[in-house]
Amino acid sequence: MMETQNGDKQSKYPQRKFFHRKKFCRFCSDSNIRIDYKNTAILNNFVTERGKIMPRRITGNCASHQRELALAIKRARMIATMPFLASDSK
Numbered sequence: 001m002m003e004t005q006n007g008d009k010q011s012k013y014p015q016r017k018f019f020h021r022k023k024f025c026r027f028c029s030d031s032n033i034r035i036d037y038k039n040t041a042i043l044n045n046f047v048t049e050r051g052k053i054m055p056r057r058i059t060g061n062c063a064s065h066q067r068e069l070a071l072a073i074k075r076a077r078m079i080a081t082m083p084f085l086a087s088d089s090k
Contacts, residue, residue, distance in 0.1 A: 023059075023060025024060055025060060025061045025062040025065055026060075026061070027061065027062075027065040027068075027069075028062055028065065035065065035068045035069050035072050036072060037071075037072040037073075037075035037076045037079070037081070038076075038081070040076055040081050040082055043069070043072060043073050043076055043082060044082070046059055046061075046069055046073065047073060047082070049086055050085070050086050051083055051084060051085045051086045053069075053070055053073055
């Protein structure tokens with residue numbers, strides 16, 4: 001512990017305060033973006049590198065758009081424009 005000039009005790013390492021940014025739904029804020037199973041460029045932003053659909057708490061989407069997004073990803077997988085799994089490169 002270190003003591004400052006005014007007598008306050010201060011630790012060697014200052015505490016870091018985490019700033020949590022408010023997550024927002026991209027589709028609600030920008031009405032030009034449409035969820036479409038044919039547009040894989042947008043859908044790939046919501047899929048992990050392993051091929052799993054990202055949860056709503058991470059992406060920040062609202063419930064209705066997250067359901068619509070999941071359905072579009074599943075449709076894109078069925079017509080083979082998106083992979084079900086990421087390929088293993090051994």
